Amino acid sequence: MGKTLVVGAGGVSHAAVHKMAMNADIFTEITLASRTKSKCDAIAASVKERVGVEIKTAELDANDVAATVALIKETGAEILVNLALPYQDLVLMDACLEAGCHYLDTANYEPEDVAKFEYHWQWAYQDKFKEAGLTAILGSGFDPGVTSVFATWLKKHKLDTIRQIDVLDANGGDNGQAFATNFNPEINLREVLAEVRHWENGEWLTSPAMSTKVEFDFPGVGVKNMYQMYHEELESLSTHFPEIERARFWMTFGDAYIMHAKVLENVGMTRIDPVMHDGKEIIPIQFLKTLLPDPGDLGALTKGKACIGDIATGQAKDGSGEKTYYIYNICDHEECYAEVGSQAVSYTTGVPAMIGAAQLLKGNWKEPGVWNMEQLDPDDFMDMLNTQGLPWQVHELDGPVEF
Incomplete structure (x- = not known):
């Protein structure tokens, strides 16, 4: 159904590319590219062994717009799936336009030198993509991504309005490490240690x-x-x-994680300035990343389950008054690895990236412009x-959350 170029060769890419290969009727030809081609080759070998599908690999500096344009044209890709760092969102969007x-x-753009998670940089591309007749889909992971689609599904099928919503992300997995992050350590720690913001009565509270x-x-x-955080x-x-x-957004952390993160922050190891x-x-945070376990290597060690979802309250479609629903997925680390x-953390991001790309290739989400997931049919x-x-x-709950 479509040729696909995937940029980035981390844990999320590993999961996404395997699932793309399992849906070869949709993803007719896959090319995987990153700065380190050997990582792409390792994923390609795993795909061949597990799924029996050949994928192409290439070396690419995602910050080089001309090189990305050349690779898109060489591969004939209909869609570029960006699973690289969020610092590279804008240059890859520029390459797609050209x-x-x-x-x-799967994640919104943020400047490398400021931990600022906002969509306005990408929303500014709306007219460019519309005029080019191209579609850009933002945040097709789990949170953001599936959690936004969950909200839209509730609005389409259960609720006329959503008065309040809480996104809850729990990882009950244990990998036996003293301290390790579930995804890219640099991005993870920037998110976790950022000032908390939530939306309430028309303003951001911090x-x-x-x-x-x-x-x-x-x-x-x-x-x-679970701890309150800001999430895009x-x-x-x-x-x-x-x-x-x-x-509001909530994520679970164990006491050991909190202790390590606070100490690393206090001694300056999470600084993002030179x-x-x-x-x-x-x-410092990039040096720290080299010392910490690679999340992509933790699959064989991780046991337990993750649960991610939304609790939303609003007026019921059937006219029965206000109702509250909890919509969620439970994912098993060992089943994902098998x-x-x-x-599961890579899986729960990689699979929705595949499904989002499939929606575009199937024609369901092929609308020119820049779109967040909640704007699209769920x-x-x-x-x-x-x-x-x-x-x-x-599941319907007895009433709104009390926390």
Whole structure:
């Protein structure tokens, strides 16, 4: 159905490319490119062994627009799936515009020198993509991504409006490491240690990182401490569903993770500005990344489950008044590893990236412009979650959350 160029060769890419190869009727030809071609070759070898599908590989500096344009034209790619770093979103969108290629990513753009997670840089491309007749789909991971589609599905089938929404992300997996992040350590720590923002009554309210903790009993995972954070889907959901009075994001962390993150921050290891070391300029958080375990190597070690979903309250479509629904997926780390060789955090991002790209290639989401997931029809995406390894459940709760 379509030729696809995937940029980036980390854990998420490993999962996404395996799932693309398992859907060869949609992804007729796959090219995987990154700065380190050997990483692409290793994923390609795994795909060949597990799925029996040949994929092409290439070396690419994603910051080089001309090189990306040349590779898009060489491969004949209809869509570029950006699974590289979010710092590279804009240059890859520029390349797609120049080459006439559709675009999809899993995380919003952020400047490398400022931990600022906002969509306005990418939303500014709306007219360019419309005029070019091209589609750009933003944030097709799980959170953001599936959590936004969950909200849209609730609005289409259960609720006329959403008054408040909480996105809850629990990882109950254990990898036996003293300290390790579930995805790229640099991006993970920038997110976790950023100032908390949430949307309430038409404005952004702020609080210090890790300052709001709530205990919650997650389906399939159990009771965990979750901390309020800022996450980019809060911006897009509050923009595209203007009736939302309150939108918050929560993620679980163990005490050991919190302790390590605080110590690393206190001693300056999470700084993102350059410092001089032994006569050379380094960025501490990038040096730290080289010391920490590679999340892509943790699949075989990780056991347990993850549960991610939304709790949304609003007016019911059937006129029965206000109702609250909890819609979520439970994902097993060991089952993910058995299927594609990835732990659940990579799987829950990589599979929705594949499904989002499939929606475009199938023609369901082929609308010129720049779109967040909640702006697009949810039904076929939700159906594919059920058939592609991320089945979901929805339950009515007794009332709104009390935390």
